[in-house]
Structures are given as C-alpha cells and as structure tokens.
Amino acid sequence: MTTRLLTDGASCPDAPSGHPVMLTTRDGVRFDVRCAPGEDVLSAAARAGYVLPSMCHKGSCGACSATVEGAHELGEHSPQALPEKDRAAGASLLCCTYPTEPLQVSLPFEGNRVIHGSVPERQAQVLAVDAVSPDGLTVRVRLALEPDEVSGAAVEFESGQFVEVSLPGLEVRRAYSLANVANWDGEAELLVRRQPGGWFSGILADWLANGFEGAQVVVRGPMGAFGLHENGVRPRWFVAGGTGLAPLASMVRRMAEWGDPQPVRIYLGVNAQPELPDLDLLPELAEAFDALPDAALVPCVWHPDGAWDGVVGTPADALEKDLTELVAASCGGPVDWPDLYVCGPPALVDAATRAAVDVGVPADQVHSERCLPS
Ligand SMILES: Cc1cc2nc3c(=O)[nH]c(=O)nc-3n(C[C@H](O)[C@H](O)[C@H](O)COP(=O)(O)OP(=O)(O)OC[C@H]3O[C@@H](n4cnc5c(N)ncnc54)[C@H](O)[C@@H]3O)c2cc1C
Ligand code: FES
Incomplete structure (x- = not known):
C-alpha cells in the first residue's frame, strides 16, 4: 500500500539536493x-551517523514509528506496523518516509536511544x-x-x-528482546517462542x-525505544502476550535491582x-517478584x-476488568492510574491500549511494543 500525505496544500518540488x-x-x-x-528518513539519519531505533527497514515491524510534520x-508498509488511527494522528514509519518538502519529526524516545556511528556487534558463546x-x-x-x-x-542496555541475533558469517538476523538486566558479566538472556x-x-x-556445545552467535545492538519511564511512584502494570514477557521481565528485574517502591x-x-x-525455570524473575514490595502475577489463559x-x-x-474496579473504588474521586507497559502481538497491544484509554487511563x-516477526 502506498499513501501520500500532503499538509496545507503544500506543493512538493523534488529539490535535487534533497529535503532537510x-x-x-x-x-x-x-x-x-x-x-x-x-x-527514506531512516537511511538519511544513518548516513549522517545517527542510527535510530529500527529493525526491518521494510515497513513491517513498526519499530521506526514517529510523528512527522x-x-x-x-x-x-504493513498496516499492523502502522495502524490507521496512528497514521491519522500524524505517525509515519521513518524507513519508508520520503520527504517532498522539509520535515519536522518528533521521535517518541529520548536522545540516549540514538546510536552514534554504527550499531555495536559482539560475538557470543551460547551458555544455556x-x-x-x-x-x-x-x-x-x-x-x-x-x-x-x-x-x-x-x-549495557536499557530494560525494554x-x-x-545471527550466526557467524550469515546475513540473516532475528530480533529478540533482552530478558535480563544490564550487567558487568557479559551475559545476555533471551526468551524465544519457537515458530x-x-x-x-x-x-x-x-x-x-543435539546440544549446543561450542555454539556461537553474533549479537548486534542494543536497539529500540521501548523502556521504563520515570514518573514518580505511580503503580506499574505490565501486560504481556507470550514472549512479550521478555522486555517486561527485564523491566521488573531492573525495578527489583534498584529497589523501586x-x-x-x-x-x-x-x-x-x-x-x-x-x-x-526463570528464577531471577521469581526472585525479583519476591524482592519487590508489592508485586502480583496474573496469568491469563484464553482457551x-x-x-x-x-x-x-x-x-x-x-x-x-481491574481498571474498571479502580474507577469504582475511587467513588467518583481522582483515580490513581497505573503506568501501563504492553508488549505482545499487535492485536493484544491494540486491545489493551483501547481498553485502557476507554476506561480513562491517560494515553x-x-x-507499548508490538511483537511482529522480524
Ligand atoms: C523488536 C522485536 C523484538 C522481538 N522479540 C522477540 C522475543 O523476545 N521473543 C520471541 O520469541 N520473538 C521475538 N521477536 C520475533 C523474532 O524476531 C522472530 O520473528 C521469531 O522468533 C521467528 O523467527 P524464526 O527465525 O524462528 O522464524 P522465521 O524464519 O522468521 O519465520 C518462519 C515462519 O514463522 C512465522 N512466524 C514468525 N514469527 C511468528 C509469530 N510471532 N507468530 C506466528 N508466526 C510467526 C513466519 O510468518 C513464518 O511463516 C521480536 C521481533 C521484533 C521485531
Ligand atoms: S524499521 Fe521501519 S517498520 Fe521496521
């Protein structure tokens, strides 16, 4: 699908030198x-030495979404990577955004998520x-x-x-969220659902x-804009679909490590x-739950x-259901809305976001992060 967005009836001459x-x-x-x-904007930024959060470079993962004026x-691009309502609100995918006049782009993350130069790459031994x-x-x-x-x-990375991951000498790569926390020991942990x-x-x-003895992989990153937001002591509720648990487990483990209340x-x-x-079988996550002062796991089985x-x-x-109960418990007074972190298949992310905003959680x-095939 190719769409075109023009603002204020602007004409769009293609200047040979390109658009700022x-x-x-x-x-x-x-x-x-x-x-x-x-x-495209993502490639232009990389050429200038700024690697922005991204993954597929072909409009299918949604990792490069930003607001474009x-x-x-x-x-x-895939409609799952850029839902119509986000497009209507001014979002675009930078890997397939081609300016026809000067653009202003609001990036939905902080400056520390931009990699200067090239994405770091390291060899890794498979431990377990x-x-x-x-x-x-x-x-x-x-x-x-x-x-x-x-x-x-x-x-070093931010939880989220x-x-x-690739094999030495191969071009093919797959994206996996880090499920552990930044550490000095060189350890990275992934949670993968086999397809x-x-x-x-x-x-x-x-x-x-057959065993993995001597197996090596190449790890490229860290990348991505998903992560914890420091907003005082508001409750944090995490919503995971399947291995959408991985980045959220990292956030919970980081909260435990920092003694967040x-x-x-x-x-x-x-x-x-x-x-x-x-x-x-995920003992570090279980320990993080025990260490946090008020933590609950709510497993949900669909069928x-x-x-x-x-x-x-x-x-x-x-x-x-739980957000609706919060409203009822507030008896008409202000509601102590939790911060929500959602990761999983697009249908779950959309359903959880819609439910939360409809009940009254500020957008x-x-x-959220959508787990799409990489
Ligand atoms: C930013 C990001 C983070 C990710 N983090 C994780 C993570 O932490 N854990 C994790 O397990 N995956 C994660 N993924 C998905 C992961 O990158 C791979 O796409 C997935 O593991 C499949 O890789 P594969 O090589 O086994 O299958 P492929 O060779 O890529 O695909 C083979 C077949 O499986 C289908 N398929 C692939 N993925 C899915 C799916 N999720 N559901 C249904 N069918 C599928 C494909 O359409 C294809 O038919 C993430 C993706 C992105 C973009
Ligand atoms: S990097 Fe742009 S949609 Fe995947």
Missing part, C-alpha cells in the same frame, strides 16, 4: 539531516538453552558476550531494548535436541496452559483445556 529533516527526541535533543531524492510519501514452558516451545537462551573495546565485559518452520526456531530445536502487576497471556512459562482456576480470557480483558501513560 529536523528530528527531535522526547527530551529535546535535535538532529538535522538531509534526505537525498528517493532516500510536512509533506511526504509513505512507501509500502532451556525449554521453560510445558509444551517445550518457549526457550530461554543465555549468552556470554565477548568483551569489546567500548564496553569491556559489560552488557532488543538485540539482533513452526522458523529459521532461528530450527536452530533452537537443534540445540535442544511502585506496586507492580504483570498480566501474562497465553492461548493454553502448556504455553505458560514456568517461573521456577483453557481441563482444570484452570486462573483468569480465563486475554490479558486485555483482565486489565479492563501518555500507555507504553
């Missing part, structure tokens, strides 16, 4: 770049590969990153960010069946019980088979 684009982050950091004719063409759900399809992968000149042994016929899923199946709730949704990750005494339905259903308190 002013990019401003949420905390006011400004970058000025120039798009050559036919060049000014006339531009929007190239082929363990199935953590009864159906054996959700797999925890632990990696030991080799030290590099910039970070030494440390693995992702890395790209039928999938490339990386097949590699994981092989490691599980906010009440925490995780709604974790799966289709059926055998998909539910076993917290005994339970056999006995299940937890929530039946999606995490969006459970969220809506700027809902933060």
Whole structure:
C-alpha cells in the first residue's frame, strides 16, 4: 500500500539536493539531516551517523514509528506496523518516509536511544538453552558476550531494548528482546517462542535436541525505544502476550535491582496452559517478584483445556476488568492510574491500549511494543 500525505496544500518540488529533516527526541535533543531524492528518513539519519531505533527497514515491524510534520510519501508498509488511527494522528514509519518538502519529526524516545556511528556487534558463546514452558516451545537462551573495546565485559542496555541475533558469517538476523538486566558479566538472556518452520526456531530445536556445545552467535545492538519511564511512584502494570514477557521481565528485574517502591502487576497471556512459562525455570524473575514490595502475577489463559482456576480470557480483558474496579473504588474521586507497559502481538497491544484509554487511563501513560516477526 502506498499513501501520500500532503499538509496545507503544500506543493512538493523534488529539490535535487534533497529535503532537510529536523528530528527531535522526547527530551529535546535535535538532529538535522538531509534526505537525498528517493532516500527514506531512516537511511538519511544513518548516513549522517545517527542510527535510530529500527529493525526491518521494510515497513513491517513498526519499530521506526514517529510523528512527522510536512509533506511526504509513505512507501509500502504493513498496516499492523502502522495502524490507521496512528497514521491519522500524524505517525509515519521513518524507513519508508520520503520527504517532498522539509520535515519536522518528533521521535517518541529520548536522545540516549540514538546510536552514534554504527550499531555495536559482539560475538557470543551460547551458555544455556532451556525449554521453560510445558509444551517445550518457549526457550530461554543465555549468552556470554565477548568483551569489546567500548564496553569491556559489560552488557549495557536499557530494560525494554532488543538485540539482533545471527550466526557467524550469515546475513540473516532475528530480533529478540533482552530478558535480563544490564550487567558487568557479559551475559545476555533471551526468551524465544519457537515458530513452526522458523529459521532461528530450527536452530533452537537443534540445540535442544543435539546440544549446543561450542555454539556461537553474533549479537548486534542494543536497539529500540521501548523502556521504563520515570514518573514518580505511580503503580506499574505490565501486560504481556507470550514472549512479550521478555522486555517486561527485564523491566521488573531492573525495578527489583534498584529497589523501586511502585506496586507492580504483570498480566501474562497465553492461548493454553502448556504455553505458560514456568517461573521456577526463570528464577531471577521469581526472585525479583519476591524482592519487590508489592508485586502480583496474573496469568491469563484464553482457551483453557481441563482444570484452570486462573483468569480465563486475554490479558486485555483482565486489565479492563481491574481498571474498571479502580474507577469504582475511587467513588467518583481522582483515580490513581497505573503506568501501563504492553508488549505482545499487535492485536493484544491494540486491545489493551483501547481498553485502557476507554476506561480513562491517560494515553501518555500507555507504553507499548508490538511483537511482529522480524
Ligand atoms: C523488536 C522485536 C523484538 C522481538 N522479540 C522477540 C522475543 O523476545 N521473543 C520471541 O520469541 N520473538 C521475538 N521477536 C520475533 C523474532 O524476531 C522472530 O520473528 C521469531 O522468533 C521467528 O523467527 P524464526 O527465525 O524462528 O522464524 P522465521 O524464519 O522468521 O519465520 C518462519 C515462519 O514463522 C512465522 N512466524 C514468525 N514469527 C511468528 C509469530 N510471532 N507468530 C506466528 N508466526 C510467526 C513466519 O510468518 C513464518 O511463516 C521480536 C521481533 C521484533 C521485531
Ligand atoms: S524499521 Fe521501519 S517498520 Fe521496521
């Protein structure tokens, strides 16, 4: 699908030298770049030395979404990556945004998420590969990153960010959120749901069946704009669909590490019980829950088979019910709305966001990342 957005009837001559684009982050950091004719904004920024949060570079993952003012063409993209309502509100995907006049871009993240130069790449040894759900399809992968000149042994990232994983010598890569926290030991942890016929899923199946001794991967990143927002001590509610749990687990672990006092709730949704990750097999997450002063896990099973005494339905259903109860408990007074962090398939992200905003949660308190195939 190709759409075209023109503002105020502006004419759009294609200047041979290209169009200037002013990019401003949420905390006011400004970058000025120039798009050559036919060049998208993401590529122009990278050419100028600014690597913005992004993944697929083909309009399918939604990671490069930003608000764009000014006339531009929007190239082929997936409607899941840029829902119509976001487009109507001025959002665009920078990897397929082609200016036809000078643009102003508001980036939905802070300046520290912009990588200057090139994305760091490190070799890593596979330390452990363990199935953590009864159906054996959700797999925890632990990696030991080799030290590099910039970070030494440390693995530095903001909870919520992702890395790209490939095999040495191969171009093909897949994105995975980091499920652990920044550390000095060089360790990175991923939570991967194996997909039928999938490339990386097949590699994981092989490691599980035949062992992973000596296996190496290449880790590129960290990248991405998803992350915790420091907003005082408002409760934080996390809504995860499947392995959307990974970035949220990292945030919860970081909160425990920092001794954050906010009440925490995780709604974790799966289709059926055998998909539910076993917290005994994710001991660091279980410990973080124990360390936080007020933390609750709400597992939600959409189509339970056999006995299940937890929530039946999606995490969006459970969220809506609990938010409605908050309103009732406020007896007409002000509601102490939690900050919401949602990660999972687009349908879940959209349903949870819609439910929250309809009940009354301010839109700027809902933060989300869509888990799309990378
Ligand atoms: C920013 C970002 C973060 C991500 N984080 C995670 C994460 O933490 N954990 C995780 O498991 N995945 C995550 N993903 C998805 C991941 O990058 C891969 O797309 C996924 O693991 C499939 O890779 P694969 O090589 O096994 O399958 P592929 O070879 O890419 O695909 C094989 C088949 O599986 C289908 N498929 C792929 N993904 C899905 C899906 N989610 N649901 C249904 N069918 C699918 C494809 O359409 C295709 O038919 C993330 C994606 C992005 C963009
Ligand atoms: S990087 Fe633009 S949609 Fe994926």
